[in-house]
Amino acid sequence: MLRLALTLLCLASLSPAQQPAAPDHAHGTTTEIPGLKKELFAGITEADFMKLGDKPKTVKLVLVATFSAANYGMNFNGYSHGKAVFTIPKDWTVDVTFINPSPIPHSLVVVEKDTTKKLQMGEPFFPGGGVPKPEVGLSLTKAEFSFVTDETGEFALACGFPAHAINGHWLALNVSADAKAPTLQLGDKPVVEAK
Template sequence: MRTRSVLAVVAAAMVCAGCGTTSQPSKPQAPLVTWNAAHRLVEWTVIAGDGGENGGMNFDGYANGEMTLVVPVGWRVQIHFRNASFTPHSAMVVPEGDYDRGSFDSSLLAFPGAETPNPSEGSPKGAAENVEFTASRAGNFALVCAVPGHALAGMWDKLVVSSQAKKPSLLVNHSS
């Protein structure tokens, strides 16, 4: 029987005051999230097809909403997207209720600029793009691969924009 457990990933202090990181426990040498409180900026490294989890349909090795980034409302978000898979992938932020669509278009975009170029076509292996947007309103959103069928196959994670959060955090749900 599969059980779910929730791990809050511990934030590590950086050299400068007001900066922080959050790392995936199995890969602490490569933080997935860093932030600078003074600049109200969070940077999220998103690697599409990172290993074989969920048949390669994952972001940073997580799929089906297993990873949640919490960001304070009003912060800028920079996504450093890279495709590690031979299959084209993309990244797009949509309202959480829309994560399970078969296809996506720009009318579903949660924030202006919150998508990689040509999200329905995806980017080839090795492609790297930076996406930047302001998390301007509180709510629950999803980071999806907008290539048709990929989000339905589980290629999505959560983004919560919170009016109560003082700093970003990364939560990871594992199957054990």
């Protein structure tokens, strides 16, 4: 909680030009977040968010915190509040690349969907399903982790930094016994199967 208080204090002390931009409600977008290390995610497109792995029953995900200024930068790949939905078949291995180009700490941890309503995320639901110390977060860096979807249900790919998920910094992760291949739906766009 002390770290959260310090982060909020730091944000409050920024000049108006340095503060995260307010949303442009007419277009659903916002201006740019300052201080991003853009080279960490240069060239990453929607096609990179989910791909089949090199081994059978393996999928690779790329999640970039603060991909855009949407939701005041608390987004993954430009989406928040579960508006992007990853569906993974049961018993698949998920290899995740997490990127935070922002100086503000963010993290990534797989939790049960209802956990996003809490201030703190706790331990990952699946063994290995998160960056180390998600409550502390990472800044201006990349991290990788892997987990196996050995239980079905509705989960979330959430920022584990205190109070971020409750403010919408999470995407939906559904593990399905019926799914034949991993799929991704970004907002209202059509569902796309991993290639």
